[in-house]
Amino acid sequence: MVERIAPTDADIDRVFHALADATRRDIVRRTLVAEQSVSALAAGYAMSFAAVSKHIGVLVEAGLVRKRAEGRERLVSAEPAAIAHVQRLLRSYEDLWRGRIDRLDALLAEDPDATASGTHPPNTPAPTTSPATEN
Numbered sequence: 706m707v708e709r710i711a712p713t714d715a716d717i718d719r720v721f722h723a724l725a726d727a728t729r730r731d732i733v734r735r736t737l738v739a740e741q742s743v744s745a746l747a748a749g750y751a752m753s754f755a756a757v758s759k760h761i762g763v764l765v766e767a768g769l770v771r772k773r774a775e776g777r778e779r780l781v782s783a784e785p786a787a788i789a790h791v792q793r794l795l796r797s798y799e800d801l802w803r804g805r806i807d808r809l810d811a812l813l814a815e816d817p818d819a820t821a822s823g824t825h826p827p828n829t830p831a832p833t834t835s836p837a838t839e840n
Contacts, residue, residue, distance in 0.1 A: 712790070716768075717794065719766060719767040719768075720767045720768070720769065720787075720791055720794075722763070722767070723763050723764050723766070723767035723769055724767075724769070724791070726760065726763075728750060728752075728757075728760050729760050729763060729764055731749075732746055732757075732760060732761065732764060732770065732781070733764065733769055733770060733783055733788070735749070736770055736781050736782050736783040737783040737785070737788070740780050740781065740782040741780070741781055741782075742778045742779065742780055742781070743757065743758060743761060743772070743778075743779045743780075743781060744778070746761070746781060761781055764781075767787075768784060768787045769783065769784055769787050769788065769791075770782060770783050770784060771784055
């Protein structure tokens with residue numbers, strides 16, 4: 706039996722930090738399609754090989770891709786299970802916020818007068834205005 710360990714906040718932070726950069730998201734996208742050498746990945750960007758290697762390192766650290774040696778080449782491939790985990794995490798946030806919005810909609814529907822042209826529900830004091838002073 707395989708026991709799953711829940712990711713820590715630090716793990717989640719690493720994933721979202723890794724995905725916060727457009728180049729890294731593109732590397733994940735490209736390596737989901739097919740395994741790529743670091744050289745082939747680097748050729749697709751207007752940056753140094755070292756910079757692309759650093760981006761790959763961030764993705765490896767986050768668990769979104771893996772890098773392996775084959776002869777003199779370093780090959781990079783996406784980790785579909787990690788991507789699926791990110792999708793589940795984002796879906797849980799979406800579900801949380803949808804639930805909150807649904808509850809807010811239900812509260813507003815209970816008192817339609819509260820939403821009609823700025824009126825206030827009963828037992829709620831209306832804002833007071835101070836009389837204009839004349840000089």
